[in-house]
Amino acid sequence: MKARTFLLLSLAFSLLQGPFFPVVFSEGILLSMFASYYSHGGLVYHSAKRIIPFLFLSGIFFDFFQNQQIGVTPLIFIIFGGCLFVFKEQFPWNKPVFLALPVILINLVRGQIVFGIIPVFSAVAAALFTIGVSMFITRSYEGRIGIK
């Protein structure tokens, strides 16, 4: 998923989560897809300057449009970005099952810190959705969406 798509989807879901979708749902999916795209072929190592501002902005969108304390979600996303750089070589981003792990983690952490809940159901649903999407529909690291 390219940076512009990531930002646009962040904006859309930050508006929809709460009134329409569960309060915590898409952030894990978006971050995982974004990371998997930039991690492919070690791109992430060279693109720190490009990725981090987008993670930060996406977090601002979620906090602002969900009427939460501004700065908390960017902090979570940036820490995720930090982990991404640390484990860039060890983590198998191209394997769908492994892609689901950060989805669950991000959703649970954000749910607990921002809303004081542990959104197990929506985290698992988001993880399954990510596995489904990455297995059958997208090639996020190729920057395009298509049936495999």
Add this chain to the structure above:
Amino acid sequence: MGALGKTSNTSNLLFLYILLAVILIFLDSRRFFSPIKKTAQNVLIPFQSSLFITRAALFGPITNLSSSQSKEEEITKLKEENAKLLAQVTSLKAVEEENEKARHLLGATLPPSWHFEPARVVSVFADKIFVSSSFTPDVGTPVVLSADKGGVFIGEVESIQGNVVSVLLPTSGLSKITALVRDKETGERHASGIIEAKQGKLFLQQVLTSETLKEGGLVVTGGDEKVPPDLLIGTIVKVLPSTGTFQEAEVKQAIPPESLEFVFFITKF
């Protein structure tokens, strides 16, 4: 050397953005962004409200279909309970009239009538609901389902940002409400305790073992300086085995927050 330099650059960049996020948290805690948030909320509330209504319209029938049988049973049960309640209301009205006459005879002043302000539910966020209202309530103001004396307790005002008011539901871990248990049939007081939430479920705690807890008992607010007494919170669904001096019961909320469209602030009681 080059790789080391790049790692160091990345670390600096991460540190810079973490610092920026912390500054934003600090500024927002000082309400620095309140005017911007207020303006944005004014634009977003109608949009989010229509989304919320759309979701209810879309998913409401699906939920109803999946549990149509249990709903029918529930309706029959509710009808029976309603008939019993009507009978109770009639007898209570008679007592109320008698009471009023007695007050007049004694020259005592009547209690002030309750005041309400309406608010529209914008969204439901786990253990909170966000409502919009032209009225600005105080923090701690009780929120009920309808503008009647008594009624169903929804929660308490937690914070206000512009026109958007965050209401803390009893299912929140931060909420503690003094409560009474009344008999479903007679309205007689059976026990008192504190309503607290554990993993999204309500529990009536700190009830003395000498007091009686029965399944189906009505759990109502105990009343304090902020919350009026006898607002319905829910019903006891399971009495848990007592441990030591106190006993405990699981309570089912009277109204699921997802079904709310309008609520009322009690501004005076």
